[in-house]
Amino acid sequence: MSDPDIKVYNTISGKKERFVPLEPGRIGMYVCGITAYDYCHIGHARSALVFDMIVRYLRHRGFEVKYVRNFTDIDDKIIKRAGERGVSCEALSEEFIRAFHEDMAALGVAPADIEPKATEHIKEIIELIGDLVARDLAYPAGGDVYFRVTRFDGYGRLSGRDLEEMQAGARIEVNENKEHPMDFALWKASKPGEPVWESPWGPGRPGWHIECSAMSRKYLGDEFDFHGGGKDLIFPHHENELAQSVGASGKPFARYWLHHGFVTIKDEKMSKSLGNFLTIREVLERFSAEALRLFVFSSHYRSPLDYSEEALSDAEAGLERLYQCLLAVERIEEAADGGQLGKKDRAALDGLRERFNAAMDNDFNSAKALGAIFEAARAVNRAIQNNRGRLTPQAAAELRRGAAGMRELAAVMGLLTREPEDFFREKREKMLAGIDLGAEEIENLIKERNEARAAKDWARSDAIRDRLMEHGIILKDGPDGTTWTVR
Numbered sequence: 001m002s003d004p005d006i007k008v009y010n011t012i013s014g015k016k017e018r019f020v021p022l023e024p025g026r027i028g029m030y031v032c033g034i035t036a037y038d039y040c041h042i043g044h045a046r047s048a049l050v051f052d053m054i055v056r057y058l059r060h061r062g063f064e065v066k067y068v069r070n071f072t073d074i075d076d077k078i079i080k081r082a083g084e085r086g087v088s089c090e091a092l093s094e095e096f097i098r099a100f101h102e103d104m105a106a107l108g109v110a111p112a113d114i115e116p117k118a119t120e121h122i123k124e125i126i127e128l129i130g131d132l133v134a135r136d137l138a139y140p141a142g143g144d145v146y147f148r149v150t151r152f153d154g155y156g157r158l159s160g161r162d163l164e165e166m167q168a169g170a171r172i173e174v175n176e177n178k179e180h181p182m183d184f185a186l187w188k189a190s191k192p193g194e195p196v197w198e199s200p201w202g203p204g205r206p207g208w209h210i211e212c213s214a215m216s217r218k219y220l221g222d223e224f225d226f227h228g229g230g231k232d233l234i235f236p237h238h239e240n241e242l243a244q245s246v247g248a249s250g251k252p253f254a255r256y257w258l259h260h261g262f263v264t265i266k267d268e269k270m271s272k273s274l275g276n277f278l279t280i281r282e283v284l285e286r287f288s289a290e291a292l293r294l295f296v297f298s299s300h301y302r303s304p305l306d307y308s309e310e311a312l313s314d315a316e317a318g319l320e321r322l323y324q325c326l327l328a329v330e331r332i333e334e335a336a337d338g339g340q341l342g343k344k345d346r347a348a349l350d351g352l353r354e355r356f357n358a359a360m361d362n363d364f365n366s367a368k369a370l371g372a373i374f375e376a377a378r379a380v381n382r383a384i385q386n387n388r389g390r391l392t393p394q395a396a397a398e399l400r401r402g403a404a405g406m407r408e409l410a411a412v413m414g415l416l417t418r419e420p421e422d423f424f425r426e427k428r429e430k431m432l433a434g435i436d437l438g439a440e441e442i443e444n445l446i447k448e449r450n451e452a453r454a455a456k457d458w459a460r461s462d463a464i465r466d467r468l469m470e471h472g473i474i475l476k477d478g479p480d481g482t483t484w485t486v487r
Contacts, residue, residue, distance in 0.1 A: 004061045006361045009302060011234060011257035012158050012242075016363055019256065021225055027058055027065045028224035030216040030254070032233055033100075033115070035072040036093040037081045040103050041277035042292070042307060043230070043263040043270050049293060049414075050260045050301045051228055052109045056412045057360050068219045069112035070212060071097055073119050074205055079194055089195050090119070103280040107289045108414045114219050118211035122197045125206045125214040129186045129199075131248040141177035143189025143202040149182045152243045158257065159235035184240050186210045209240035216254075217245065227254030234259055260301045267306060278307070290415055291316040297366035297413050318374070320427070322410070325377040327420035328384050329403040332396045339387025340395050348379035349402035356409045366413060376406050431486035437471050446475065446482050 006019040021027050031051045034044055055067050072078075073093035082092040097117075104111070118125075129145055132138035138147050149155045149163060156163055167181055175181075185207040190196040196203045206214075216224065222245070229238065238257065245253040263270045270277045283292060286309070295315040299305050341349075352372055359368035380399055383391070391399070410416040418426075428439050445464050452460035465475055468484070476483050 003063070004357075004361060006061070007363055008256055008258065009363045011259050014160070017256070019225075021063070022223060022255065025062070025064060027063050027226065028220040029055065029065060029067050029226040029228065030212070030220055030224065031067070031069045031112070031227075032212060032229040032237065033069045033071050033112075034096075035075050035077055036096040036100065037075070037078045038096060039099055039279045039281060041263075041270060041279050042283055043277065044100075045103070045107060045280050045283070045292065046263050046296050046305060047230055047260060048104060048109045049107065049296045051258075053297065053301075053366060053413050054226075054228075054258070054364055055110075056414070057364060060412050061357070061361075066114075066220065067112045068114045068116065068216065070215050071100075071115060071117045072208065072211065073097070073117045074195055075208055083193070093117075106284055107280065107292065108417065116215045116219065118206060118215070119195075121211065121215050121218065122206065124218050125210050126187075126199050128210060128214045128217065128244070128248055129201075132186065132244065135247060137247040138186055139179065140201045141179075143204060144177055144185055145187035145201050146178055146183040147186055147240065147244060147247075148179065149184070149243065150180055152247050155182075155243050156239065158239045158242050161235065161239075184209060184236065186244070209237055210244060212237075213241050213244040213248070216241075217249070222249035222251040222253070224254060226256050226258055228258040228260075231259045231261060258301075261299075261304045264304050264306045265308075267304075270307065283312070287312045287316060288319070290417070291319050293414050294319050294370070297370055297415075300363075300365055300367050302363075319415070322373070322377055322406070322416060323418075323420045323423045325380050326403050326407070326416065327424065328389070329380060329399050330420060331389065332384065332399060333390045334393045334396045335390050336392065338391040338393075338395065339383070340392060341383050341398055342386070345379040345383045346398065348376055349398065349405070352376045352402070352405050353409065360412070369409070370413070373406055373410055376402060380406075435471055435473070435486060437468075437473065442468065442473060442484060446484065449475075450482060 003021060003024060007016045008019050009015070010017045029051075031047075034040060040048075051067075051069070055065050058065050071093070074089060078089050078093055082089045085092065101111070129138060132147065133140065133145065136148070137151050138145055156166065163182065187199060187201055187210075188204050188207055189201075190203040190205065195205055197205060216227070227238065227241075234257075242253055245251075265276050265278075268276060291312055292315070295312055296305065298315065298318075352375075355372040355375075356369045359365045359372060362368075380402055383395070383399060387395075407416045432439060445468060449461050449464040452458075452464065468475060472486050474485050476485070
């Protein structure tokens with residue numbers, strides 16, 4: 001069987017390209033992970049969710065994927081934070097790697113197949129630096145080792161920058177050890193109090209960029225399919241990775257570069273340096289992980305994503321509509337004289353998989369793929385409502401197949417993973433936390449109110465509604481009965 005026709009936007013070419021794997025049916029992917037010195041914010045959540053979705057989809061389409069995502073556990077930020085807290089760099093990074101894994105579990109993000117740490121690959125890093133020195137692409141100076149950007153033809157190709165323009169616009173601290181202001185450190189000489197490893201150039205530690213080149217080479221080889229990360233990594237991190245890796249091997253390194261957009265708050269980039277970030281933990285205190293996923297995937301991964309509580313509330317409401325649809329399917333009444341599916345509704349369900357795959361095959365357009373799922377949900381709801389929940393066994397079977405297809409495809413994005421009854425029970429329990437009425441008492445009052453309405457006892461009906469409102473319970477009357485939520 002031939003590989004599916006998938007198109008991806010390749011940063012290095014600046015256009016969409018047909019994805020042709022290096023090896024048919026198999027994919028190697030490397031994604032830059034966190035620098036482990038603090039809790040993850042929702043910018044990190046977007047990165048983790050985007051590549052989790054991409055890996056899930058590629059596997060859904062039949063590919064065997066080897067997914068590598070690293071941890072930076074030695075870095076200037078880690079050294080500074082460890083010093084401030086009076087702990088070792090190792091203790092600090094381990095603390096926040098554990099926190100990362102807890103956050104990912106809460107989000108439903110599966111671990112990568114391989115999750116290497118920089119400090120566990122010093123041998124490979126030193127070997128790679130040695131290869132670059134031997135090729136005259138790097139030079140030792142004062143205990144440091146620098147990459148010669150002028151010796152690498154095409155430096156700046158990934159980020160679309162010209163070396164002379166970069167030099168002219170750079171705000172780089174003068175360093176007499178460097179031959180060129182844009183040369184970057186592969187190895188840094190040791191300083192008092194810093195972690196240190198022995199090397200042919202003296203005691204020191206690796207630079208940031210070299211670790212990913214060394215680890216990707218070890219686990220995926222000199223050439224592999226996808227390299228991913230946020231747009232903020234294009235320059236200098238990924239540009240320098242590309243130069244190091246191609247310079248050492250002479251091979252193309254990553255064939256396709258995928259970069260997701262920033263998360264913003266009021267259109268300003270979220271970052272720790274600006275102090276306008278929300279941790280994953282803070283967001284999940286107020287919203288469900290599935291709602292955060294729906295919010296993230298409602299925009300194309302390359303687009304900016306503006307965070308707001310209103311947007312998350314909308315995502316929660318959208319998620320509830322999907323689960324309500326699944327619950328309605330479970331409650332269908334079968335009857336020989338029941339209703340049938342209309343032509344439009346049947347077409348929406350029969351074409352769901354094709355529309356979903358077509359959207360995702362076009363540079364992982366999750367927003368359009370979600371649109372196909374919501375369209376199918378509307379068709380299901382319409383068929384049930386038009387027939388008052390009473391359908392022929394054949395029509396009921398068609399709707400159950402449609403609902404199963406919705407769940408299967410939504411699972412590519414980590415959505416609709418729970419049973420509808422469990423979803424609504426957990427939602428009710430969360431809503432009732434701090435409310436002095438239980439779910440059973442609320443339901444009994446709603447039943448009593450419905451009886452009063454049927455008897456046209458409007459005073460009694462209004463009194464019950466007012467009593468519930470005093471407890472923060474909001475009622476909504478609809479064709480399928482009365483539902484409630486907490487204010």
